[in-house]
Amino acid sequence: MADDIALNKVELKLGIREFRFDCALPAGAVTAITGPSGSGKSTFLNLVAGFETPDRGRILIAGGDVTEKHPSERPVSLIFQDNNLFAHLDLATNIGLGISPSLKLSNSDRAAISQALERVGLSGFEKRMPGTLSGGERQRAAFARALVRKKPVLLMDEPFAALHPGLRLSMASLLIDLHRETGNTVLIVTHDPDEVGRLADHAIFVDHGQILLQAPAEEFLARRDIPALAEFLSG
Amino acid sequence: MLTRAERRRGIGWGLLSLAGIAFFVGIAVAALLSWDAGNTQSRLFAAYTWRILRFTLLQAVLSTLLSVVFALPVALALARRPRFPGRVWVIRLMALPMGLPVLIGALGLIGIWGRQGVMNSLLLKLGLEQPISVYGLSGILLAHVFFNLPLAARLLLAALERLPAEYWLLSSSLGMKPFSVFRFIEWPAARRVIPGIAGLVFMLCATSFTLVLVLGGGPAATTLEVAIYQSLRFDFDPPRAIALSLLQIGVTALILIAISLFPAPDDAGITAGRATRRFDGRTLPAWLWDVLAILLATIFLILPLASIVGAGVQANLWSLVNSPAFLRATWTSLTIALSAGLLAVLTSLAIIAGRGAISDMKTPGGTAKAFSVSLGGMSSLVLLVPPVVLGTGWFLMLRPFGDVARFAPALVAIINMLMALPFVMRVLAPAVETHRKRTGRLSASLGLSGFSRAWRIDLPVLARPLLTALSFAMALSLGDLGAVALFGSSDLTTLPWLVYSRLSSYRTNDADGLALILGIICLALTMIGTAGRRETNHG
Numbered sequence: 001m002a003d004d005i006a007l008n009k010v011e012l013k014l015g016i017r018e019f020r021f022d023c024a025l026p027a028g029a030v031t032a033i034t035g036p037s038g039s040g041k042s043t044f045l046n047l048v049a050g051f052e053t054p055d056r057g058r059i060l061i062a063g064g065d066v067t068e069k070h071p072s073e074r075p076v077s078l079i080f081q082d083n084n085l086f087a088h089l090d091l092a093t094n095i096g097l098g099i100s101p102s103l104k105l106s107n108s109d110r111a112a113i114s115q116a117l118e119r120v121g122l123s124g125f126e127k128r129m130p131g132t133l134s135g136g137e138r139q140r141a142a143f144a145r146a147l148v149r150k151k152p153v154l155l156m157d158e159p160f161a162a163l164h165p166g167l168r169l170s171m172a173s174l175l176i177d178l179h180r181e182t183g184n185t186v187l188i189v190t191h192d193p194d195e196v197g198r199l200a201d202h203a204i205f206v207d208h209g210q211i212l213l214q215a216p217a218e219e220f221l222a223r224r225d226i227p228a229l230a231e232f233l234s235g
Numbered sequence: 236m237l238t239r240a241e242r243r244r245g246i247g248w249g250l251l252s253l254a255g256i257a258f259f260v261g262i263a264v265a266a267l268l269s270w271d272a273g274n275t276q277s278r279l280f281a282a283y284t285w286r287i288l289r290f291t292l293l294q295a296v297l298s299t300l301l302s303v304v305f306a307l308p309v310a311l312a313l314a315r316r317p318r319f320p321g322r323v324w325v326i327r328l329m330a331l332p333m334g335l336p337v338l339i340g341a342l343g344l345i346g347i348w349g350r351q352g353v354m355n356s357l358l359l360k361l362g363l364e365q366p367i368s369v370y371g372l373s374g375i376l377l378a379h380v381f382f383n384l385p386l387a388a389r390l391l392l393a394a395l396e397r398l399p400a401e402y403w404l405l406s407s408s409l410g411m412k413p414f415s416v417f418r419f420i421e422w423p424a425a426r427r428v429i430p431g432i433a434g435l436v437f438m439l440c441a442t443s444f445t446l447v448l449v450l451g452g453g454p455a456a457t458t459l460e461v462a463i464y465q466s467l468r469f470d471f472d473p474p475r476a477i478a479l480s481l482l483q484i485g486v487t488a489l490i491l492i493a494i495s496l497f498p499a500p501d502d503a504g505i506t507a508g509r510a511t512r513r514f515d516g517r518t519l520p521a522w523l524w525d526v527l528a529i530l531l532a533t534i535f536l537i538l539p540l541a542s543i544v545g546a547g548v549q550a551n552l553w554s555l556v557n558s559p560a561f562l563r564a565t566w567t568s569l570t571i572a573l574s575a576g577l578l579a580v581l582t583s584l585a586i587i588a589g590r591g592a593i594s595d596m597k598t599p600g601g602t603a604k605a606f607s608v609s610l611g612g613m614s615s616l617v618l619l620v621p622p623v624v625l626g627t628g629w630f631l632m633l634r635p636f637g638d639v640a641r642f643a644p645a646l647v648a649i650i651n652m653l654m655a656l657p658f659v660m661r662v663l664a665p666a667v668e669t670h671r672k673r674t675g676r677l678s679a680s681l682g683l684s685g686f687s688r689a690w691r692i693d694l695p696v697l698a699r700p701l702l703t704a705l706s707f708a709m710a711l712s713l714g715d716l717g718a719v720a721l722f723g724s725s726d727l728t729t730l731p732w733l734v735y736s737r738l739s740s741y742r743t744n745d746a747d748g749l750a751l752i753l754g755i756i757c758l759a760l761t762m763i764g765t766a767g768r769r770e771t772n773h774g
Contacts, residue, residue, distance in 0.1 A: 014597075051676055053597070070238050072682025083673050088695040102687040 005048060005153065005185065010057035012047065019043055019209035022057075025202070030179060030186040032200035032217070034193070036232060040209040041189045042157055048187060049155050050074050062152060072101070076153040077146040081161050084142035085130040091117065091141050092126035098145035109148075116144035120174065136167045143178060154179075156188040160195070172198050193233050197221055205229050238684055242592045249589015249610050252582045256613050259649060260620055263628025264484075267477045270631055278478035288482060291458040294372060295441040298379035302436050303429060306384045309532045310391035311421055312525035315516045325529060326392075328536055329385035334761030335540075336714025337382070337445040338731050339750045342738070343539030344378050344450075345369055346546055346747075353538065374450035379443065383436045385536060390435075390500040394428040395421060400512065407514035416515050427498075434494035441490060442483075442621050444717040449738070459483045460623050464720055467627055477631075480624040487619050546743075547751025555748045564733040568713055571644060571729060575651035576708035579659045580701060582652065586610050586660065587667050617653040625650050626721040643722035647729070650718040655708035662707065666700035702763065710760035714753065730756075 005025040012019045019040050025031045035041045046052040047059060050071035059067045066074045077098070085094045095113045096105050105113075117125055120140040130138055139159060146154055160168040176199065179186055188199060196203050196217055203220040205213040207228045213220065224230045237245065278284060316322065332340060348354050348369040355367060368374060398420065406416050444460040451457060457465070459479050466475040516525065555561055593599050593607040617625075629646050633639050670693065678688055716731040723732040730753045737746040 049676075049680065051679070070682075071676075071679040072238075072684075076680070078676070078680045080676070083677065086674060086677070086692055089691070093691075097681050097683065097691070101681055101683045103691065 004060070004063065005187070006058075006060040007044075007047065008058045008060065010047060010054040010059060012043070012052060012054045014043070014052070017209060019047075021047065021211060023204065023211055023214055025185070025187065025204075027062075027185050028183050029201040030176075030188065030199050032196045032203040033187060033189045033206060034191065034196060034203060034232065035206035036228065037191065039206045041206045043209070044204075044206060045155055045157050045187060045189050048074075048153075049076060049078055074153075075151050076155050077149045077151045079139070079142045079146060079154070079156045079159045081158045082135075082138075084145075085138055087130050090127050090129055091122070091133075091144075094130070094141065095145045095148055098149045112148050113144075116147040117141070119147060119178075120144045135163055136171060139163065139171060140174070143174065147178065147182070150182075151184070153185045153187070156186070158189050158191065161191070168195070169198075175199065193221065193235065205232070237592060237595045237679075241684060242595060245588040245592025245595075246606075248585035249592065249606065252585035252589070253606070253610060253613060256582070256616065256653070259653070260616055260625065262632055263625045264620065266628040266632040267480050267624070270473055270477055276478075278472075278475040279482065281475075281478075284475075284478060284482065287457055287459055287462045287479070288486070290456065291441060291486070294375050294379070294447075294456075294458065295437050297372075298376055298383065298440040299433050299437045301376060301380050302383040302387050303433055305380065305532075306387035306391055306432075307425060308524075308528040309384070309388045310395060310425075311417070312528040313388070313392050314395035314421070315513050315521075316525055316529070317513060325533055326389070328533065329389050331540065331758070332382045332385050332536065334710060334758050335754060336716075336731060336757050337443075338449065338714070338716050338734055339543060339754045339757075340382060340539065341378055341446055341449045342546075342734070342746065342750045343543040344374075344381060346542030347538045348374070348377060353542070370450055371453070371456045372451070375443075375447055375456060378446045378450055379440045381536070381539065382446075383439060384532070387432050387436055388532070390428060390432045391425055394424050394500070398424055403513050403515065411515065413516055413518075413521055428500045430497040431494070431500040434490070434497055435500065438487070438490050438494060438618070442487060444621075444623060444720070448716070448720070449735075459486065460621060460717070463623050463627055467630060467721060473631055476627050480627055483624055484620055487621065491615070491618060543747070543751055543754055546747035547754075550744050550748025550751070552748050552752070555745060556752070560728070560733060561749065564728045564730050567644070567727065568729040568731075571648045571651065572709040572712040574648040575655060575712040576705045578648065578652040579655040579708040580663070580704050582656060583659045583663045583704065584667075586613065587664055591667070591671065613656075615657055617656060622650050622654055622715075622717040623721065625653070626718055630721055640722065640724055640726045643724075643727045647718045647722060647727070648712070651712035651715055652708070654715065654718070655711045658707050658711065659704040662700055662704040663697075666697060670696050706760040706763040710757045713760070714757045 004027050007021040007023055010019075010021045017040070021044060033041045033044055043052060047054060048061070050066065050069060050073075054067065057067075058065055061075055064075075071078075085091070086097075089097075092110075092113055093103065095116060096103055096109065099105060099109050099112070114123070114126060117123055120143045122137060122140055122144065125133075125137075125141070130141070133141065142159075160171050163171060172195065175186070175188075188195075190196065190199075200217045203213075203215060203217050204211055205220070205226070205228070212226055213223065213229060215223065221233065224233075313322070313325065346352055348367055350369075352369070358367065369377065402420055406420060411419070441458075442460060443458065444464070447456070447458045447461045448464070451461065459482060463476050463479045463483065466472045466479065516522065589610050590607050593603045596603060599607070626646065629642075630639055633642050633646075674692055674696075678684070678692055683692060713729075714731060716735060719727070719729050719732050720735075723729070723736070728736075730749065734746050734749045734753065737743070737749065
């Protein structure tokens with residue numbers, strides 16, 4: 001399958017914490033990574049993104065071995081919880097850096113930036129500075145950058161956690177729309193069971209640095225036989 | 236998340252700066268140690284040496300004691316009066332002596348407390364026969380209190396203002412009297428920071444050079460630093476200079492170890508009338524006491540500054556500014572200050588890059604950790620080996636190679652750079668760290684590196700702290716007399732050296748005018764610095 005993300009017997013030790021991940025995630029689907037805080041779900045994402053490299057094991061994206069690759073060489077886009085934009089650069093520049101790190105932009109690139117902004121509901125915001133935007137608007141701009149990067153994989157680390165509940169709903173539907181349009185593979189770290197039901201096709205439950213369960217979302221939300229998961233789902 | 240090339244580069248820069256500083260300091264110390272050891276030993280155990288050591292420590296102890304004891308009521312009064320017109324100016328006034336070149340402060344003090352000064356004429360009029368002497372021990376103490384009382388008061392005030400506002404609500408609802416408030420709230424807060432403050436002030440006074448050179452200097456009132464300078468410059472007795480230098484290194488090492496045992500004081504969080512409300516001290520005696528403490532401190536600080544301005548404007552500033560001596564000294568000073576400032580900033584960035592590269596490694600080995608620690612400690616090395624000692628070492632080292640004056644500008648610039656390094660590091664290291672935390676992962680994921688990142692991402696954000704650091708370093712170098720004192724001559728004249736030589740040749744009118752100009756330049760630079768710092772705190 002194309003754009004598969006696979007962690008083959010990946011092991012990592014950070015200080016006294018040990019992580020063991022062994023899994024394959026389906027392409028073109030939204031997979032939620034959940035677990036209690038400190039369980040290792042962000043470490044999982046950092047391994048895929050390349051901010052951590054495993055002590056043992058291989059990481060494959062789209063069939064290619066990326067274990068030793070720098071974050072910028074992996075076919076992924078990233079959206080963090082905050083600080084997704086350089087505060088001193090306007091939106092067009094912030095998004096342009098997603099196309100070319102040295103900001104060498106053609107006219108069609110510029111048009112793509114404006115289109116992306118329009119698509120996320122920020123048309124005409126090219127010259128706005130991040131500081132003048134609301135939290136939701138800043139995350140929309142981050143989505144626009146992910147759009148222009150055209151990478152097959154989108155990694156998100158609790159992207160809506162800093163937003164208020166109403167905004168989370170509209171951002172989730174934007175994410176789903178963009179996902180249907182591009183057919184990309186989405187990994188989203190979340191600590192919110194509702195978000196799993198709202199967004200994900202599949203879900204992974206991480207606890208103490210290990211994957212306890214990997215299942216389709218419906219089955220995942222119905223499981224009650226794993227105590228840690230049951231506790232997580234009951235909120 | 237650095238690329239391999241970035242990490243290699245970072246470690247390379249770190250190694251380069253480490254090697255450079257270790258070489259410069261190492262050569263100086265090696266030159267001292269290898270010089271005629273037998274004679275040095277005899278000097279080390281001479282009565283003269285011990286008398287100087289005793290005086291150095293005595294004046295430092297007394298200066299520290301006086302500064303802290305007088306700072307305490309001032310800080311308490313300012314903390315108890317969080318809102319009154321002009322409070323912010325009193326606090327700003329207390330930051331002023333730190334940015335003022337020491338030599339200029341000394342001139343101001345002579346103007347007020349000197350034989351012809353305001354104070355003594357006042358006392359004579361009142362019928363007192365014995366005037367206060369600004370020279371000797373009393374003068375040194377006076378000057379050290381002038382420079383360090385405001386520093387101690389600011390640090391104490393910051394500690395008091397960090398107390399939770401509920402404490403004051405609680406104490407008033409419990410009906411605590413002023414003495415109880417002092418005993419149970421204010422003093423415990425002050426007591427925690429006083430060891431650190433006293434250590435800092437003691438260190439500054441024990442290594443004070445310029446003040447002792449100008450106000451002391453006689454055999455009865457000489458500190459180690461000044462004695463080193465005199466044994467080289469006047470007596471040309473290298474063994475004695477070396478013995479004194481080694482003693483000085485030993486003393487500063489002991490003080491640094493003692494200081495490291497206490498938490499470092501900082502004046503972060505000092506506010507200009509935060510929303511603290513104090514309900515105590517509403518009685519008339521308390522009010523009078525606070526007014527007295529603040530007023531006396533203000534007068535004590537403002538008089539010498541006023542004297543600098545008053546005396547300065549009486550000089551013929553126009554012809555002074557146009558004199559060839561002034562222009563040449565300004566040119567020399569600015570060249571040295573700019574070189575020292577740029578070098579300090581670049582060295583700091585190299586150190587920070589080295590430490591960043593190591594902290595980016597997942598499992599740094601023992602060597603890498605040791606390297607990182609030595610990079611961190613390096614910027615404090617100059618505290619251990621004072622400027623005069625560095626100068627002495629290099630003086631002895633270069634003497635066989637011809638006229639030392641030829642190398643002097645470069646030496647002075649490097650020594651000034653080392654002096655500024657701890658301050659520059661304190662500005663830049665946290666700024667770079669915050670910036671990396673905020674943008675490091677994002678930059679890495681977008682593949683921003685090298686020039687593109689430096690130009691688009693780093694420079695716009697770090698421009699302000701870089702400017703702050705540069706202006707601090709330049710102000711420090713411009714006002715410094717310690718490094719240039721050994722090498723100053725008709726070939727190498729900086730502005731402070733020009734002021735000092737005018738003062739020594741009793742052309743006080745010129746000295747006053749020059750002091751005013753130099754003071755304004757240095758304060759302007761420091762103001763650029765602090766303005767920058769305030770902005771970054773907000774953003």
